[in-house]
Amino acid sequence: MKMFIVSNLLWVRRERKITIDIDLSPKISKYWALSQWYPTEIRKLGDDMARKVCIIGGATTPFDYGPTGFESIEGGAAECIRETMKDVPEFRMRDLDLMIYSHFSVHFGHQLAAEWVIHDHLGLVGLPHFRIENGGNTGGSALYGAALAVKSGMHDVVGIVGWETMDSVGQSQGSEFIALASDIRYELLVGGIYPIYYAAMANKWMRDNKVTEEDVASIAAKNRNNAMDNPKAQWYRNEHKYITVDDVMKSRLISYPIKKYDCCLMTRGVAFMLVTTEEYAKKINPDYYCTVDGLGLSSCTIRAGDRLNFPGWTERYGPNYPEMTEFGACRASAETAYKQAKIKNPRKEIDFGEIHDAFSTSEAQIYKALGLANKDNMAQFLRDKETHMEGSIPMNPGGGLMGYGHPVGATGIMSSIEAYYQLTDMIPKKHLSSKTQVKDANTGVVNSHAGTGTSISNFILRRV
């Protein structure tokens, strides 16, 4: 039964009476009763919004970390758009009707509102623009924002520029800057950096799920070796070597069980992506676009220790979840995205993913949160190399954060672009060969992740 109601019960400000189209089927009503405060549950998860969201092009600068730098940020943005124009010759700058800028930290940029520098350099004065910042999930959140802009009917052609210039300070200082996104009053001085928080979470997770250091080391080797086919990847441009599980095991201790090669890279890089309506996609780039069929965004505590017993999670998933080990926001946002994309069995219906491998351990934790494996078969799932190129569901064929690099504001955009290349058969053109092309890829998941799992988005991208 479908009906229109005037609601003052929802999470929106009470004085704003709004009309929302809701489905009062018994299942939805049950959700309503259980958790009135989850707007996505009662708003039919956006699948009644008719306008499809499409990705029709995108490119990154090479990702690197170096004392000289290789372009200005506005120059890098312009070069990413020029490369996109080569792939999408019909696209014109004049077609853009909104620009979203995806940038994490002013500390790295030493420039407030650096998006203003880029925007007018691109000649776009007069066009609406704003910046989205959401920690490591900045890129994913920018895509979420662009998708909402298109779905709402307000905008048709949205450009996203993401960037970070992390080589403006030393690695150790850079780690400390990133840690300013932890609760500095309670955590900054006692852990100091994110790898330590992640290691504490992973140590228990690995024990609970019977996963070994070698199991996660295989993820670290996989992503770096995938990056060896990607000329823009930082690993390809710097270390430039194939590595083994043994190399990961022998790399220096960062925080047990995480070693140096279990960690992602600190990076300078810029990315650009075009998010449009289906009508525009069909007109401008009919043979090379993919759709965004599911989008989910969820949140968790800033301090990992606070997620023990959090009433919001207990209400949703029962007691002892997400504990300090699982990424509840990943599970919740994936469930939303799957529902929109009508995915019932992600293990079978998703062909590949570009996911947020800040650490090899967190990539494994993400597999579980995405529903690809469970406590009983997690270790075997890793040992069977299901997510390697030869496996049934390759993850991070583009190299991921450990291979391609992690310039925070550009990262989620990079992941989306790699997934877009897979779904439009552009990998042989963008990578060095077809070695990292996922055969017959029809559906991909893009995952972007922040804090200690504090904000996480998931997207389902599909071939047209």
Add this chain to the structure above:
Amino acid sequence: MAKTKKFVKEVNFTTVKDFRPKGVEETGLAFVGYEISDDRKVMNQKLHYDQLYTIRHGWNSPFFIGLVDGKIMGTKCPKCGDAWVPARTHCWNLDCNLEHTKWIEMPLKAKVHTWTVAGWSGRSSLKRLPIVLVYAVVEGSKVAIANELHGIKPWDAEFGMPLKIVFKPKEERVGAVTDFWYEPAEGWKPSPMTPEKERIKKLVEPVYEWVKTLQ
């Protein structure tokens, strides 16, 4: 001149401590150097910026004043009874409608929820490596709080081990979480060496050597 209306009671700061290292100054933004490549195509500019911040703890102040006094202060919701360290000034339970919580002094006892052994850290912590970091639940709290575990060999840390909270001597406290740390509770003894402990020991040993090389 019209008398300025005051909307809040003026705060009078009578205990003032300044333990900033000598030579740290807020000079403001300054370009302090540059480098140009030999082909004169690329230039890097050196920008220096140093700023003293005032963190106004406001309603969270009892926790930080507690640290100075050698106490762990938490809060408790009078409606649902949940209690927390780190403290929450409003209840997290949505049915409690952001109820104001009450400050309570917590026992100096905790239990390890999870742990790690750090061999690398932020610039300000490098010389203290290796660090055993634990997330521990202070007795009575619903959540875990991170801090260092001292008085133990790094490879001897255990899930669920009982801890006591130990404060720095009063004159050394700065009102930050580093004023306290965890130590094993009285009577706790490390378990015998295992292959995992040997592995951690092997990973940690080079860290001790590396730290010695730091200036």
